[in-house]
Amino acid sequence: MWLLDVFLPFVRLYLCGFKVLVYQMFNRSFTLPVLPKQCGRFAIVTGGTRGMGFETAKHLASLGMHVIIAGNEREEGSAAVRRINKECSEGKAEFVFVDLTSLTSVRRFVQAFRDRGLPLHVLINNAGTMLVSERRTEDGFELHFCLNYLGHFLLTNLLLDVLKKSGRQSCCSRIVNMSSATHYAGEIDMEDLNRRRRYSSHAAYAQSKLALVLFTYYLQEQLVAGGFPVTVNAVDPGMVDTALYDNLWSLAKMLKKPVAKVFFRTPAEGASVSVYAAVAAEMEGVGGCYLYNGEKTQSSDVSYDSQLQVKLWKKSCELVGLQEP
Template identity: 55%
Template sequence: MLSAVRSCLLPIIRLYLQGFKALLVQLFSRPFGLPAMPRQDGKVAIVTGGGRGIGYEAVRHMAKLGAHVIIGGRDEQEGLEAVRRICEEYKEAKVEFTKLDLASLQSVRQFVQRFKERGLPLNLLVNNAGVMLVPEGRTEDGFEQHFGVNYLGHFLLTWLLLDTLKDSGKCGYFSRVVNVSSSAHHVGEIGLNDLNSCQSYSAHAAYCQSKLAQLLFSSHLHQELQRGGFPLSSCAVDPGMVDTALYRHLWTPLSLVQSAIARLLFRTPAEGAATVLFAALSPALEGECGGGYWANGRRVMTSQPTFDPQLRLSLWETSVQLLGLQ
């Protein structure tokens, strides 16, 4: 009984302590101001979850710079409204919406198939969409929701688009994969034998695990790309604590407190998107300078498990097996 209570409470305490620490750091540091980025004419980008929040601001800025941006999202009405707003603001914007449900592997495959049929290049893939603290449940394919949406859906999406990303990169302008992670990875643990949280479920532990998994994937992918000499880099970004709908599944009393605090202390979606855009567009991160983990406009250290090459490889191989890839 005591063990069950401990396994339930410990992830909650760890996550909220990490959140408090992240908020303190944020309070005493000036939000990163995105410097002027070069034009992106002729470049094609895919941003998951680009219909609102950080994703929307990233799409909006890329479109302003001339990129052709495809929003991949589950909510068609929200996505089309985002396209309308951006095109109203920038008359020449090339923005569109395509249905993508990361909780469905079939939807991911259909999205990629539709994209590849168009014969477009792909210069930027921003894996931004995510869920946090959702009630216990399974994706269409039977995976725990945090693991399935935040990590496994993006793993499959990236894997299926790798050839196009590689072919679109060139010397002087690498293609880039940007994975939006979180400081929550610091308190995450990877249970390779229970990635689906079947033995015991904690929404807090599952969320932290998914964010750590994203980081391990991003790091291993970048290492493999460098080893193969491909004109493609992979990095991860912590956008900070941002006032978005991501927190809507908090326990009701905490949600009320969070809503009040967020207006005063959290960053705006545009401020949260600044480091995502820097990682995706900055010439300073070209080629060998790419990769790593970025927060508030600078490269920062990650948690100890991310430095374990065997853990990175084991998670990669397990993911490939779960998805039936070769």
């Protein structure tokens, strides 16, 4: 039983990675179209101090946006802001601390943002971690589940009213959730979301990315039903050469280095799909999509399970202390 619980997720995850790698060997990275200027608009990018998050924040700022980089590394955040503000004359970047593994920190971040009375036109839930050893947050949640999914679930819900007020029917506010091809290997165990029975970092990571897709689809359905000018999409950046792979097991990390230089996407290329979902004219009013390499793509079969979407939403509200709308 242990072998199935630990080894099978390992195989599934690396098989997903292999399929993506083969695709990237024979297909060029998505090229962004000409994007409209975003002057006077505001965005929040979680995990924007480095990697794809940084490239996303920089690109949005270059279009004229005021970008709030939300992260838990103050020095990295200050450095990222200085670099962006030096390179981008039209927009602006600032860093605000938030620890997405702490529900209290998320609530403080949102309250501080709301106190400023700013609009919010784009929310990019980019921060994440991958394949870390078993660890619990201060609230008792498994780390992948909380950082990759549950913290963003709470953040998004607490900012929804601002997003709704900031959007218009002709110019919707947009939410972008960073998922991954590993969600195809994911399973949602509603009785053990915190992976307490038998821990597998591979299963935990895949579950968190599947949860984001389920969340995306259910939230979009609610937004449409309410007639709100907000859209939400999930994006898959492919295999990107970032620090996310630092936790690979030794042999895989060694093999990854030469392969990554040739076949992995750069952080800027990986960020292009998030930027596209956030501001492209072609995505105006379009929600409930899974975007890979700039194209609407079929996500896993289980991600379309409406009953599972509802169950996960209800359980997530319970876990973070939110009342269902």
